Amino acid sequence: MNNTRQRILAGGLDLLSQSGFAGITLSVLAEKSGMSKSGLFAHFGSKEEVQLSLLEKMTEVGASTFLAPAMQHPQGLPRLKAVFTGWLGWTERAGLHGGCPVAAGMFEFDDADLNHPVRKRLEAMEQAWRSLLAQLTLEAIDAGDLSPSLDVDQFVWEVCGIYLNHHVSHRFIRDPMALQRASTAFSSLLNRSSNVALKPDPSSE
Amino acid sequence: MNNTRQRILAGGLDLLSQSGFAGITLSVLAEKSGMSKSGLFAHFGSKEEVQLSLLEKMTEVGASTFLAPAMQHPQGLPRLKAVFTGWLGWTERAGLHGGCPVAAGMFEFDDADLNHPVRKRLEAMEQAWRSLLAQLTLEAIDAGDLSPSLDVDQFVWEVCGIYLNHHVSHRFIRDPMALQRASTAFSSLLNRSSNVALKPDPSSE
Numbered sequence: 001m002n003n004t005r006q007r008i009l010a011g012g013l014d015l016l017s018q019s020g021f022a023g024i025t026l027s028v029l030a031e032k033s034g035m036s037k038s039g040l041f042a043h044f045g046s047k048e049e050v051q052l053s054l055l056e057k058m059t060e061v062g063a064s065t066f067l068a069p070a071m072q073h074p075q076g077l078p079r080l081k082a083v084f085t086g087w088l089g090w091t092e093r094a095g096l097h098g099g100c101p102v103a104a105g106m107f108e109f110d111d112a113d114l115n116h117p118v119r120k121r122l123e124a125m126e127q128a129w130r131s132l133l134a135q136l137t138l139e140a141i142d143a144g145d146l147s148p149s150l151d152v153d154q155f156v157w158e159v160c161g162i163y164l165n166h167h168v169s170h171r172f173i174r175d176p177m178a179l180q181r182a183s184t185a186f187s188s189l190l191n192r193s194s195n196v197a198l199k200p201d202p203s204s205e
Numbered sequence: 206m207n208n209t210r211q212r213i214l215a216g217g218l219d220l221l222s223q224s225g226f227a228g229i230t231l232s233v234l235a236e237k238s239g240m241s242k243s244g245l246f247a248h249f250g251s252k253e254e255v256q257l258s259l260l261e262k263m264t265e266v267g268a269s270t271f272l273a274p275a276m277q278h279p280q281g282l283p284r285l286k287a288v289f290t291g292w293l294g295w296t297e298r299a300g301l302h303g304g305c306p307v308a309a310g311m312f313e314f315d316d317a318d319l320n321h322p323v324r325k326r327l328e329a330m331e332q333a334w335r336s337l338l339a340q341l342t343l344e345a346i347d348a349g350d351l352s353p354s355l356d357v358d359q360f361v362w363e364v365c366g367i368y369l370n371h372h373v374s375h376r377f378i379r380d381p382m383a384l385q386r387a388s389t390a391f392s393s394l395l396n397r398s399s400n401v402a403l404k405p406d407p408s409s410e
Contacts (some may be wrong), residue, residue: 018316022227098316107309110376111223111302123378157370157386164373165366171315173328181362192397 005043006032009057016054017091017098020108021118024051051118055125058101065094076143077190080136084159088166088182099171102126103164130156150193158189210248213238223297226323229256236368242278256323260330263306270299270378280347285341289364293371293387304376306368307331311333314375335361355398364393 011032016024026047030040044050066086075081092101102125109119133156140146146155162185169178216237221229235245247254253269271291278287296305307330314324339363345351351360367390374383 020227020313022225022313034276099312104312104315106373106377107304107312108225108227110309110373112305114379126373151389153382153388154386157374158367158390160373160392161366161370162363164369165362168311168315168331168365168369169362172311173331174319177358181359184356184359185363185366188397192393 008035008040008043009053012054013051013057013061013101014096014098016051016058017096017099020096020101020104021051022108024054027048048117052121052142055101055118055121059125061096062090064126065146069080073170075139077140077145080140080145081190082184083133083136084163087163088179089170099167102129103167130160133159146193155189155193160187162189207390213245213248214258215241216304217259218262218266219254219301219303220329221263221306224303225258225306225309227313230261231255236273251321257326260306260323260326264330266299266301271295280344282345282350285338286348286395288338288341289368289391292368294375304372307334310374317375335365338364351395351398360394360398366389366393369389382406 008029012024012029013027015032024047026037026040026044028035029050036078040050044053045158067083070082070086071079073079091098102122105118105122106126109116109122114120134152137138137146137150137152137155140153141148141150162182165180165185167180169175175181213234216236217229220237221243229252231242231245231249234255235242236360238245245255249258257271272288274289275291276284278284296303306326310323310327311331314321314327317324319325339357342351342355342357346353346355346357370390371383371387374380374386380386
Protein backbone atom coordinates (compact mmCIF):
# COMPACT_ATOMS: atom_id res chain seq x y z
CA MET A 1 0.00 0.00 0.00
CA ASN A 2 2.74 2.44 0.88
CA ASN A 3 4.37 1.97 -2.49
CA THR A 4 1.13 2.81 -4.26
CA ARG A 5 0.62 5.83 -2.07
CA GLN A 6 4.18 7.01 -2.75
CA ARG A 7 3.71 6.51 -6.49
CA ILE A 8 0.48 8.56 -6.43
CA LEU A 9 2.18 11.32 -4.47
CA ALA A 10 5.25 11.42 -6.73
CA GLY A 11 3.08 11.82 -9.83
CA GLY A 12 0.81 14.24 -8.01
CA LEU A 13 3.71 16.43 -6.91
CA ASP A 14 4.87 16.76 -10.50
CA LEU A 15 1.34 17.70 -11.52
CA LEU A 16 1.07 20.18 -8.64
CA SER A 17 4.32 21.86 -9.64
CA GLN A 18 2.95 22.40 -13.15
CA SER A 19 -0.76 23.07 -12.65
CA GLY A 20 -1.07 24.44 -9.15
CA PHE A 21 -3.68 23.30 -6.66
CA ALA A 22 -6.48 24.10 -9.12
CA GLY A 23 -5.09 21.30 -11.30
CA ILE A 24 -5.19 18.70 -8.52
CA THR A 25 -8.50 16.85 -8.35
CA LEU A 26 -9.16 13.22 -7.53
CA SER A 27 -10.25 12.57 -11.15
CA VAL A 28 -7.10 14.03 -12.70
CA LEU A 29 -4.87 12.31 -10.16
CA ALA A 30 -6.62 8.96 -10.67
CA GLU A 31 -6.12 9.25 -14.42
CA LYS A 32 -2.46 10.18 -14.01
CA SER A 33 -1.89 7.28 -11.61
CA GLY A 34 -3.71 4.79 -13.83
CA MET A 35 -6.19 4.06 -11.04
CA SER A 36 -9.91 4.27 -10.61
CA LYS A 37 -11.26 7.15 -8.57
CA SER A 38 -12.50 4.67 -5.98
CA GLY A 39 -9.03 3.07 -5.87
CA LEU A 40 -7.60 6.50 -5.13
CA PHE A 41 -10.21 6.96 -2.39
CA ALA A 42 -8.69 3.98 -0.58
CA HIS A 43 -5.58 6.12 -0.09
CA PHE A 44 -6.99 9.63 0.22
CA GLY A 45 -10.45 10.48 1.45
CA SER A 46 -10.73 13.91 -0.14
CA LYS A 47 -9.14 16.36 -2.54
CA GLU A 48 -7.84 18.38 0.40
CA GLU A 49 -6.26 15.33 1.97
CA VAL A 50 -4.40 14.72 -1.29
CA GLN A 51 -3.30 18.34 -1.49
CA LEU A 52 -2.03 18.37 2.10
CA SER A 53 -0.22 15.06 1.53
CA LEU A 54 1.40 16.54 -1.57
CA LEU A 55 2.74 19.45 0.48
CA GLU A 56 4.18 16.97 2.97
CA LYS A 57 5.76 15.06 0.09
CA MET A 58 7.16 18.33 -1.26
CA THR A 59 8.86 19.03 2.06
CA GLU A 60 10.52 15.60 1.93
CA VAL A 61 11.63 16.06 -1.68
CA GLY A 62 12.95 19.57 -1.02
CA ALA A 63 14.85 18.32 2.02
CA SER A 64 16.58 15.53 0.14
CA THR A 65 17.16 17.57 -3.03
CA PHE A 66 18.77 20.67 -1.60
CA LEU A 67 18.22 21.38 2.07
CA ALA A 68 19.97 18.40 3.68
CA PRO A 69 23.05 18.71 1.42
CA ALA A 70 23.22 22.48 1.96
CA MET A 71 23.04 22.03 5.74
CA GLN A 72 26.27 20.02 5.52
CA HIS A 73 28.16 23.25 4.80
CA PRO A 74 29.91 24.93 7.72
CA GLN A 75 27.62 26.98 9.94
CA GLY A 76 27.55 30.70 9.14
CA LEU A 77 27.75 32.33 5.74
CA PRO A 78 28.76 29.15 3.84
CA ARG A 79 25.61 27.37 5.02
CA LEU A 80 23.35 30.37 4.38
CA LYS A 81 24.74 30.73 0.87
CA ALA A 82 24.40 27.00 0.16
CA VAL A 83 20.78 26.98 1.28
CA PHE A 84 19.91 30.02 -0.83
CA THR A 85 21.73 28.68 -3.90
CA GLY A 86 20.10 25.27 -3.53
CA TRP A 87 16.67 26.81 -3.07
CA LEU A 88 16.77 28.66 -6.42
CA GLY A 89 15.26 26.38 -9.07
CA TRP A 90 15.20 23.37 -6.73
CA THR A 91 12.17 21.79 -8.36
CA GLU A 92 14.05 21.12 -11.59
CA ARG A 93 16.87 19.39 -9.76
CA ALA A 94 14.18 17.31 -8.02
CA GLY A 95 13.03 16.14 -11.46
CA LEU A 96 9.76 18.08 -11.37
CA HIS A 97 8.49 19.68 -14.55
CA GLY A 98 7.11 22.82 -12.93
CA GLY A 99 7.90 25.40 -10.29
CA CYS A 100 7.79 25.58 -6.50
CA PRO A 101 4.30 24.66 -5.22
CA VAL A 102 4.58 26.93 -2.18
CA ALA A 103 5.62 30.00 -4.19
CA ALA A 104 2.74 29.49 -6.61
CA GLY A 105 0.36 28.46 -3.83
CA MET A 106 0.87 31.74 -1.99
CA PHE A 107 -0.57 33.55 -5.02
CA GLU A 108 -3.28 30.96 -5.62
CA PHE A 109 -4.56 30.95 -2.02
CA ASP A 110 -3.97 34.54 -0.93
CA ASP A 111 -7.66 35.38 -1.14
CA ALA A 112 -8.97 32.03 0.05
CA ASP A 113 -10.74 31.71 3.40
CA LEU A 114 -8.09 32.22 6.10
CA ASN A 115 -9.14 28.89 7.62
CA HIS A 116 -8.86 26.89 4.40
CA PRO A 117 -6.67 23.92 5.41
CA VAL A 118 -4.41 24.21 2.36
CA ARG A 119 -3.95 27.95 2.92
CA LYS A 120 -3.15 27.34 6.59
CA ARG A 121 -0.64 24.62 5.74
CA LEU A 122 1.05 26.79 3.10
CA GLU A 123 1.30 29.64 5.56
CA ALA A 124 2.78 27.41 8.27
CA MET A 125 5.31 26.05 5.77
CA GLU A 126 6.29 29.53 4.61
CA GLN A 127 6.64 30.79 8.19
CA ALA A 128 8.76 27.75 9.10
CA TRP A 129 10.93 28.36 6.06
CA ARG A 130 11.40 32.04 6.89
CA SER A 131 12.24 31.06 10.48
CA LEU A 132 14.92 28.69 9.20
CA LEU A 133 16.37 31.45 7.02
CA ALA A 134 16.35 33.76 10.06
CA GLN A 135 18.16 31.14 12.13
CA LEU A 136 20.82 30.67 9.44
CA THR A 137 21.22 34.44 9.26
CA LEU A 138 21.65 34.70 13.03
CA GLU A 139 24.28 31.95 12.85
CA ALA A 140 26.11 33.95 10.16
CA ILE A 141 26.05 36.94 12.50
CA ASP A 142 27.36 34.79 15.37
CA ALA A 143 30.12 33.54 13.07
CA GLY A 144 31.13 37.15 12.44
CA ASP A 145 30.15 36.98 8.76
CA LEU A 146 27.27 39.43 8.95
CA SER A 147 26.88 42.59 10.97
CA PRO A 148 25.47 42.28 14.51
CA SER A 149 23.35 45.37 13.75
CA LEU A 150 21.64 43.64 10.82
CA ASP A 151 17.83 43.70 10.83
CA VAL A 152 17.42 39.93 10.44
CA ASP A 153 13.71 40.00 9.58
CA GLN A 154 14.30 42.62 6.88
CA PHE A 155 17.22 40.60 5.52
CA VAL A 156 15.10 37.44 5.28
CA TRP A 157 12.27 39.45 3.72
CA GLU A 158 14.56 40.68 0.97
CA VAL A 159 15.98 37.19 0.38
CA CYS A 160 12.43 35.93 -0.18
CA GLY A 161 11.81 38.70 -2.73
CA ILE A 162 14.86 37.60 -4.69
CA TYR A 163 13.58 34.02 -4.66
CA LEU A 164 10.10 34.97 -5.88
CA ASN A 165 11.45 37.13 -8.67
CA HIS A 166 13.90 34.43 -9.73
CA HIS A 167 10.90 32.09 -9.97
CA VAL A 168 9.07 34.54 -12.24
CA SER A 169 12.13 35.42 -14.31
CA HIS A 170 13.23 31.85 -14.80
CA ARG A 171 9.96 29.97 -15.11
CA PHE A 172 7.57 32.55 -16.52
CA ILE A 173 9.70 35.05 -18.48
CA ARG A 174 12.29 32.31 -19.27
CA ASP A 175 14.99 34.94 -18.94
CA PRO A 176 18.44 33.32 -19.44
CA MET A 177 19.81 35.97 -17.06
CA ALA A 178 17.50 34.94 -14.19
CA LEU A 179 20.11 33.09 -12.14
CA GLN A 180 22.72 35.78 -12.65
CA ARG A 181 20.25 38.51 -11.62
CA ALA A 182 19.32 36.58 -8.46
CA SER A 183 22.98 35.94 -7.59
CA THR A 184 23.87 39.60 -8.09
CA ALA A 185 20.96 40.70 -5.90
CA PHE A 186 21.90 38.22 -3.18
CA SER A 187 25.58 39.22 -3.26
CA SER A 188 24.59 42.86 -3.03
CA LEU A 189 22.36 42.10 -0.06
CA LEU A 190 25.15 40.16 1.66
CA ASN A 191 27.61 42.91 0.91
CA ARG A 192 25.58 45.60 2.60
CA SER A 193 24.79 43.24 5.50
CA SER A 194 28.38 42.30 6.20
CA ASN A 195 30.63 43.63 8.88
CA VAL A 196 32.69 45.72 6.52
CA ALA A 197 30.69 46.96 3.55
CA LEU A 198 28.56 50.09 3.48
CA LYS A 199 28.31 50.20 7.24
CA PRO A 200 28.89 53.25 9.39
CA ASP A 201 31.95 53.26 11.59
CA PRO A 202 30.93 51.15 14.63
CA SER A 203 32.45 53.72 16.98
CA SER A 204 29.97 56.33 15.77
CA GLU A 205 26.87 54.24 16.54
CA MET B 206 -24.19 47.02 -25.23
CA ASN B 207 -21.03 48.69 -24.05
CA ASN B 208 -22.48 49.29 -20.63
CA THR B 209 -23.32 45.62 -20.23
CA ARG B 210 -19.86 44.63 -21.44
CA GLN B 211 -18.25 47.07 -19.01
CA ARG B 212 -20.39 45.75 -16.16
CA ILE B 213 -19.39 42.15 -16.95
CA LEU B 214 -15.72 43.13 -17.10
CA ALA B 215 -15.84 45.09 -13.85
CA GLY B 216 -17.34 42.13 -11.99
CA GLY B 217 -15.03 39.74 -13.79
CA LEU B 218 -11.93 41.72 -12.85
CA ASP B 219 -12.89 41.56 -9.19
CA LEU B 220 -13.37 37.81 -9.54
CA LEU B 221 -10.06 37.44 -11.38
CA SER B 222 -8.22 39.33 -8.66
CA GLN B 223 -9.57 36.89 -6.08
CA SER B 224 -9.70 33.54 -7.87
CA GLY B 225 -7.09 33.77 -10.60
CA PHE B 226 -7.68 32.67 -14.18
CA ALA B 227 -8.71 29.19 -13.01
CA GLY B 228 -11.74 30.86 -11.38
CA ILE B 229 -12.85 32.61 -14.59
CA THR B 230 -15.20 30.51 -16.68
CA LEU B 231 -18.18 31.59 -18.74
CA SER B 232 -20.54 29.83 -16.29
CA VAL B 233 -19.15 31.54 -13.20
CA LEU B 234 -19.03 34.91 -14.93
CA ALA B 235 -22.59 34.55 -16.22
CA GLU B 236 -23.79 33.77 -12.71
CA LYS B 237 -21.90 36.71 -11.23
CA SER B 238 -23.28 39.05 -13.91
CA GLY B 239 -26.84 37.76 -13.50
CA MET B 240 -26.91 36.71 -17.15
CA SER B 241 -27.47 33.51 -19.05
CA LYS B 242 -24.44 31.82 -20.52
CA SER B 243 -25.80 32.50 -24.01
CA GLY B 244 -26.29 36.17 -23.09
CA LEU B 245 -22.63 36.28 -22.12
CA PHE B 246 -21.70 34.65 -25.43
CA ALA B 247 -23.16 37.67 -27.19
CA HIS B 248 -20.35 39.69 -25.67
CA PHE B 249 -17.49 37.19 -25.50
CA GLY B 250 -17.09 34.21 -27.77
CA SER B 251 -14.83 32.15 -25.53
CA LYS B 252 -13.33 31.87 -22.08
CA GLU B 253 -10.00 33.07 -23.44
CA GLU B 254 -11.60 36.11 -25.00
CA VAL B 255 -13.05 37.00 -21.60
CA GLN B 256 -9.70 36.47 -19.90
CA LEU B 257 -7.84 38.65 -22.43
CA SER B 258 -10.52 41.35 -22.14
CA LEU B 259 -10.14 41.25 -18.36
CA LEU B 260 -6.41 41.89 -18.69
CA GLU B 261 -7.16 44.86 -20.94
CA LYS B 262 -9.65 46.12 -18.37
CA MET B 263 -7.02 45.65 -15.66
CA THR B 264 -4.59 47.86 -17.58
CA GLU B 265 -7.22 50.60 -17.78
CA VAL B 266 -8.08 50.32 -14.09
CA GLY B 267 -4.40 50.29 -13.05
CA ALA B 268 -3.73 53.33 -15.21
CA SER B 269 -6.53 55.38 -13.70
CA THR B 270 -5.97 54.13 -10.13
CA PHE B 271 -2.27 54.77 -9.77
CA LEU B 272 -0.21 55.08 -12.92
CA ALA B 273 -1.68 58.24 -14.43
CA PRO B 274 -1.64 60.15 -11.11
CA ALA B 275 1.93 58.97 -10.39
CA MET B 276 3.11 60.12 -13.82
CA GLN B 277 2.06 63.66 -12.86
CA HIS B 278 5.02 63.82 -10.48
CA PRO B 279 8.16 65.55 -11.74
CA GLN B 280 10.32 63.41 -14.00
CA GLY B 281 13.21 61.66 -12.23
CA LEU B 282 13.24 60.19 -8.75
CA PRO B 283 9.91 61.75 -7.65
CA ARG B 284 8.08 60.06 -10.52
CA LEU B 285 9.86 56.72 -10.05
CA LYS B 286 9.03 56.75 -6.34
CA ALA B 287 5.40 57.71 -6.99
CA VAL B 288 4.95 54.88 -9.50
CA PHE B 289 6.49 52.32 -7.14
CA THR B 290 4.47 53.52 -4.16
CA GLY B 291 1.26 53.56 -6.18
CA TRP B 292 1.95 50.09 -7.57
CA LEU B 293 2.16 48.46 -4.11
CA GLY B 294 -1.31 47.27 -3.17
CA TRP B 295 -2.96 49.10 -6.10
CA THR B 296 -5.79 46.57 -6.44
CA GLU B 297 -7.27 47.53 -3.08
CA ARG B 298 -7.30 51.20 -3.96
CA ALA B 299 -9.03 50.18 -7.20
CA GLY B 300 -11.81 48.62 -5.09
CA LEU B 301 -10.89 45.05 -5.98
CA HIS B 302 -11.16 42.36 -3.32
CA GLY B 303 -8.07 40.40 -4.37
CA GLY B 304 -4.51 40.87 -5.54
CA CYS B 305 -2.78 41.81 -8.76
CA PRO B 306 -3.90 39.52 -11.61
CA VAL B 307 -0.58 39.77 -13.42
CA ALA B 308 1.51 38.88 -10.36
CA ALA B 309 -0.67 35.85 -9.66
CA GLY B 310 -0.98 35.00 -13.35
CA MET B 311 2.79 34.71 -13.73
CA PHE B 312 2.72 31.86 -11.22
CA GLU B 313 -0.46 30.32 -12.63
CA PHE B 314 0.74 30.28 -16.26
CA ASP B 315 4.47 29.72 -15.87
CA ASP B 316 4.22 26.10 -17.00
CA ALA B 317 1.46 26.61 -19.58
CA ASP B 318 2.17 26.21 -23.30
CA LEU B 319 4.41 29.12 -24.32
CA ASN B 320 1.90 29.96 -27.06
CA HIS B 321 -1.13 30.04 -24.77
CA PRO B 322 -2.75 33.40 -25.59
CA VAL B 323 -3.24 34.36 -21.93
CA ARG B 324 0.37 33.45 -21.11
CA LYS B 325 1.59 35.48 -24.09
CA ARG B 326 -0.51 38.47 -23.10
CA LEU B 327 0.67 38.32 -19.48
CA GLU B 328 4.26 38.14 -20.64
CA ALA B 329 3.84 41.11 -22.99
CA MET B 330 2.23 43.11 -20.17
CA GLU B 331 5.00 42.25 -17.73
CA GLN B 332 7.71 43.13 -20.27
CA ALA B 333 5.98 46.44 -21.05
CA TRP B 334 5.76 47.18 -17.36
CA ARG B 335 9.44 46.40 -16.76
CA SER B 336 10.30 48.59 -19.76
CA LEU B 337 8.37 51.46 -18.24
CA LEU B 338 10.18 51.01 -14.94
CA ALA B 339 13.49 50.98 -16.86
CA GLN B 340 12.54 54.19 -18.64
CA LEU B 341 11.64 55.90 -15.35
CA THR B 342 14.95 54.71 -13.90
CA LEU B 343 16.88 56.11 -16.88
CA GLU B 344 15.07 59.42 -16.42
CA ALA B 345 16.11 59.43 -12.75
CA ILE B 346 19.71 58.90 -13.89
CA ASP B 347 19.38 61.74 -16.41
CA ALA B 348 17.99 63.95 -13.65
CA GLY B 349 21.12 63.23 -11.60
CA ASP B 350 19.15 61.36 -8.93
CA LEU B 351 20.65 57.93 -9.59
CA SER B 352 24.17 56.95 -10.53
CA PRO B 353 25.07 56.90 -14.25
CA SER B 354 26.91 53.63 -13.59
CA LEU B 355 23.74 51.95 -12.35
CA ASP B 356 22.84 48.61 -13.95
CA VAL B 357 19.29 49.60 -14.90
CA ASP B 358 18.07 46.08 -15.73
CA GLN B 359 19.35 44.78 -12.40
CA PHE B 360 17.73 47.71 -10.59
CA VAL B 361 14.36 47.03 -12.23
CA TRP B 362 14.75 43.32 -11.50
CA GLU B 363 15.22 44.02 -7.80
CA VAL B 364 12.27 46.44 -7.72
CA CYS B 365 10.06 43.67 -9.13
CA GLY B 366 11.24 41.30 -6.40
CA ILE B 367 10.21 43.81 -3.75
CA TYR B 368 6.78 44.09 -5.38
CA LEU B 369 6.23 40.33 -5.53
CA ASN B 370 7.27 39.84 -1.94
CA HIS B 371 5.07 42.72 -0.79
CA HIS B 372 2.19 40.96 -2.55
CA VAL B 373 2.92 37.72 -0.65
CA SER B 374 3.55 39.44 2.68
CA HIS B 375 0.50 41.64 2.50
CA ARG B 376 -2.07 39.43 0.81
CA PHE B 377 -1.01 35.93 1.79
CA ILE B 378 0.86 36.23 5.10
CA ARG B 379 -1.21 39.31 6.07
CA ASP B 380 1.89 40.74 7.72
CA PRO B 381 1.11 44.22 9.10
CA MET B 382 4.77 45.09 8.45
CA ALA B 383 4.51 44.33 4.70
CA LEU B 384 4.41 47.93 3.51
CA GLN B 385 7.19 49.01 5.86
CA ARG B 386 9.41 46.09 4.73
CA ALA B 387 8.83 46.98 1.07
CA SER B 388 9.54 50.66 1.69
CA THR B 389 12.74 49.88 3.58
CA ALA B 390 13.90 47.54 0.79
CA PHE B 391 13.12 50.15 -1.87
CA SER B 392 14.88 52.94 0.08
CA SER B 393 17.90 50.72 0.53
CA LEU B 394 17.94 49.95 -3.20
CA LEU B 395 17.66 53.65 -4.07
CA ASN B 396 20.34 54.51 -1.58
CA ARG B 397 22.91 52.17 -3.07
CA SER B 398 21.89 53.24 -6.58
CA SER B 399 22.25 56.94 -5.95
CA ASN B 400 25.19 59.15 -6.78
CA VAL B 401 26.24 59.01 -3.17
CA ALA B 402 25.66 55.30 -2.69
CA LEU B 403 28.63 54.72 -0.41
CA LYS B 404 27.26 57.08 2.17
CA PRO B 405 25.30 55.18 4.84
CA ASP B 406 21.61 55.94 4.98
CA PRO B 407 21.04 57.76 8.29
CA SER B 408 17.40 56.62 8.34
CA SER B 409 18.40 52.95 8.36
CA GLU B 410 20.10 53.08 11.73
